[in-house]
Amino acid sequence: MTTAPELRSKRLQPGGFTLLAGVALLLTACASAPLPPTVALDAAESAIGNAELANAGRFASAELAEAREKLSRANSAASNDQMIAAKRLADESKLAAELALARTEAAKAVAINTELSRGFDALSEEMQRAGDQR
Numbered sequence: 271m272t273t274a275p276e277l278r279s280k281r282l283q284p285g286g287f288t289l290l291a292g293v294a295l296l297l298t299a300c301a302s303a304p305l306p307p308t309v310a311l312d313a314a315e316s317a318i319g320n321a322e323l324a325n326a327g328r329f330a331s332a333e334l335a336e337a338r339e340k341l342s343r344a345n346s347a348a349s350n351d352q353m354i355a356a357k358r359l360a361d362e363s364k365l366a367a368e369l370a371l372a373r374t375e376a377a378k379a380v381a382i383n384t385e386l387s388r389g390f391d392a393l394s395e396e397m398q399r400a401g402d403q404r
Contacts, residue, residue, distance in 0.1 A: 306348050307357035314341045314360045317367035326370040329377040333370035337363045 318337050326334045344359035 304353040306353055307344075307360055310357050310360035310364070311341070311344060311348065314344065314363035314367065317364045317371070321367045321371040321374065324371050324374045324378075326367075326374040328374075330370035330373035333366050333373060337366035337370060340366060 314337070318334070318341060321330070321334055321337065340359050340363035344356045344363055347353075347356035347359060
């Protein structure tokens with residue numbers, strides 16, 4: 271038969287339960303897979319859509335193709351429960367699409383500037399001819 275002091279020594283100490291629960295929670299948290307990066311995937315899709323609307327395929331086709339390829343790889347990674355890789359690829363896809371959009375806007379600005387410069391030159395020539403005829 272066991273005595274009362276022996277029973278007390280076999281019981282879990284008050285702080286021991288908290289420690290045990292904390293360790294169990296930590297192990298559970300580490301073992302569970304990260305959630306799918308749906309926000310990052312949606313942001314990448316939106317950025318690609320914006321680039322396509324701006325006609326990036328014409329002005330920055332390489333960057334747009336890279337964005338699409340990385341989004342495809344991000345979706346594949348998410349399907350294979352590789353959530354960290356999926357988020358990284360989705361973020362890279364978004365950046366590539368934003369770069370495509372920026373290059374497209376820059377190319378359009380250069381084209382507009384060139385057109386305005388030609389118009390200015392034509393107007394200057396016309397004004398000079400009109401002045402010479404007086």
